[in-house]
Amino acid sequence: MTHPMRGVIVAAVLGLLCAAGVAAEPQQTGAEIKKLILPGEAFLLEGRPAFVMLPPEEKRSSPQPWIMYAPTLPAYPDRHEKWMHEQFLAAGVAVAGIDAGEAYGSPEGQRLMSALYEELTQNRGFAPRPCLFGRSRGGLWVSSWAIAHPDRVAGIMGIYPVYDLTTYPGLDRAAPAYGLTSDELGQQLKQHNPIERVDVLAKARIPFCIIHGDDDKVVPLTQNSAELKRRYRQAGRGGLVELIVIEGQGHNFWEGFFHCQPCVDFAIRQAKRGVRPATANRVRQAQPVPDGVQAVRNLEFSHPDAEPLRLDLYRPEQAAGPLPVVVWVHGGGWKQGSKDRCPAVSLAQHGFAVASIDYRLVDRAQWPAQIDDCRAAIRWLRTHADEYGLDGERIGVWGSSAGGHLVALMGTLDAPEDETVSSRVQAVCDWFGPTDLLTMPPNVVSEKRTRAQVAQSNGAKLLGSPVPDVPDLARQASALYQVSADDPPFLIMHGEKDPGVPLEQSQRLHDRLTEAGVSSTLHVIPEAGHGGKEFRTPEVQSTVREFFQKQLQQTAR
Template sequence: MSCLRLGVVLAALVVVSSVGQTAEPQESAESIKKLILPGEAFRLEGRPAFVMLPPEEKRTSPQPWIMYAPTLPTSPDKHEKWMHEQFLAAGVAVAGIDAGEAYGSPEGQRLMSVLYEELTENRGFAPRPCLFGRSRGGLWVSSWAIANPNRVAGIIGIYPVYDLTTYPGLKRAAPAYELTPEELERRLAEYNPIERIEVLAKADIPVCIIHGDDDKVVPLKQNSAELRRRYQQAGKGGLVELIVVEGQGHNYWEGFFHCQSCVDFAIRQAKAGARPTAAAENRRRLQVPDDVEVQQDLVFSRPDGEPLRLDLYRPKQTEGRLPVVMWVHGGGWKQGSKERCPAVYLAQHGFAVASIQYRLTDRAQWPAQIDDCRAAVRWLRSHADEYGLDGERIGAWGGSAGGHLVALLGTLDTPADEAVSSRVQAVCDWYGPSDLLTMPPNVVSEKRSREQVAASNGAKLLGSPVPDVPELARQASALYQVSSDDPPFLIMHGEKDPGVPLEQSERLHDRLTQAGVSSTLHVVPGAGHGGKEFRTSAVRAVVRKFFEQHLHTSE
């Protein structure tokens, strides 16, 4: 009995010189694997592998591709040639690796990952291929997809196997899993793809299958039809196109291998896999480095019933609890966003970074803004265990209006009724107003009428023109809140800031040092109110060293 094999569609490598170090192309391609179409055969970890590229004028970067299984010495075979020709003509490459009779086992999955990494990391292939499983190749591709749902753009199949109890059966499959048949039976919930199809449904991975209703080798009911049923059960039935061919079994009927719907689906999904995913687009928009993970929109407070959210950035590889730097955005207290957080790079240097929202002045006036900052600190401290944070080492960093707020986090006394402290252990203030009473937009002068002062951002923050509420203005100004127990400060200000005078930071620095608080004033030459001068590696290094000094534990 032969379970027909649709070989991973072929092999032709783009540029031989770009082969990564894991490839071993010493032998001739013919001696490694005979291909049904021109391509390149090579070895990965001693296993035959191949790749075939479309005509040069149709190649793109990243290169869309199809990962095919089961790649075996005789597959892909002549019956599949037409399909592969269609893929290549459409600009889609095809590749595979001979994992032997792996039946979706962990070792087979590992070898497929070796191929994936060779092509995506060394040869410019797209991050999400379409997977193609013919017959028992369905076990290969579904198992790999379940383990790597974020790497899959879609799945097609020709009478594919998804239930290994129907084919090849536990006795034949067990050796590939290095288990006895009895052990494999006990672990079917872990290893049998059909038992975990909901993973694919939840990941919104579309599927297109052609299968005969008289298939005695790979029964339709327990395999392709069961996959569709499980997608429907998960509420994702619309993602599955199942073409049932009446009267056909497990054979070489030409209609299986000239299925235009499957070909069109594979081409469409392979090309979609070369486009950024919504998650990838979001990472690009947020400017998240590859070695940093982000959890977005974590609700930390609900003042007046409306949620306030933060984004939490962490290094992907880390040990132990992480000190936290909380970023507070600027925008005159009336606009701004937690997105595109400039502090994210600190997550590459052993910190967690939280970028927070706070209520803007179109929603609430002072002290709502500082209350929200305090709520965020308390949330980070309360959820330290859940997110691997060090609740005893939290710093605050903000720019402009955000600088004003973090300076107050560092200088205002914490509320006496706090069950969890909102105190921070270090403050980096970028060009924030420290004295609302003397900020030029809040002062009536020859250049500003009372009407203009009444319309200033400071007036919108306090709910009244600043000169009319001097005590409230002092309470909302870090200059008047300094005490000797304040945390260390790093104050950075542009030499030519036209919006917040440099004097605002100079006076705050002087007041802090007079009180015995550690404070460093760093004037950025030639800089205005923020701008490119604050985005240099030198400025980043100053900030990083400050937080390392005051938040990292001493060795």
């Protein structure tokens, strides 16, 4: 990332110095500061060489996802890692590092890494949480910094990384970097040795992906990567560490260490997730609980990657027998929203259990992750039905906008062949959900919408590509093309003047369901837009309640 005005100012100053007969000091160029294996910028920060390798301009974004690399030394990153870094840049992820010398995770090394972090996040528009990449002794660099700043880390990748400094470089070599004697460092290991403080990272749910040889004599697997995984498992977070052990390999330049696709995919995924602040920093307001209703919050129903998915369960305080369940799926364009706002909670006052679920948003995963998560919630409810007094054979779904899109698919998509617990539902209430992604206006190039705009649509973010480029995937993600005669009953409600999702989207789905012999009712709400107060009237709420009573309660066992 260059700064043209900086060059102009430097040139002007040099000209004045020469005109005054003063000999100007030669200026270091980026190439003189540090030689990079891929195009980028080398610069001085706090007097230390630093670098940024940027993706192609068309793949950059704001905030810019990035990987913080260590150890940045004159020879690193080196040619062995070139393939990995090419994959990062091609995926739109930048790579940066600062030469902290042989810091071994010391406070001074952490300070320099923080200086790089501040430069990139405050001055250059980089994301608040990079994925960290530590190779060999770089593992000490990144794990120590992560322990000091867990809220600034999206994940940690490692190639035979060091986490126990007593194994490498050993106390004698590490002590000078800490400004201590060997004995003093040994007495302060609980403060300075990363492996002693892994619980901080486990508690913050920082995920790892590591590749390590089982014959490593320099950085022994057992005391480093395997021990980190063991401590994570002890903390109940073992699923957050993916440890790839290579039999017969040591601390060497075996190509497989540097062409590890799972590690590359992990780093890209976590770096892109780092555009969001840490979950722990996001304060959510709890859903008010109506009179006569009890809430059990934050039940973990799935753990598809580094962050768990949770649901809130609402039940009548007084309930006789297993309760039919209505699952609420929130909207928000697949990019925002949460389980914490649940309009369906009032049904818990009328003999239903209500589950409000989260699912992965598009900054975390693309299709079909969203429908996979919804299905996982249904399976979890069935598996835990006896524990929570639920009728696992009577489950309905209700969602609005993007949530309407997902519940319509829950009612029409064929269930996965390999599932051992059914994810099928018995009733669907779809509020103004997109049902045909191919014809949704934001996904269609027209006189009003350029291809560049279509590429930035919510549909493109959901599918991972502009919708016109992936028509088969778009059909698979559209309820209109999935209708069959065995689908459950539908109640579809849509605003007459919806500016976001055309009424035609619901009309066409209703017609297709009716043609297939599926029970479907379409209610067009006069003067209503995309949600709003017209959907909160007693009449609308009564219509929804009566639909679920007919489909779930009257047929309950």
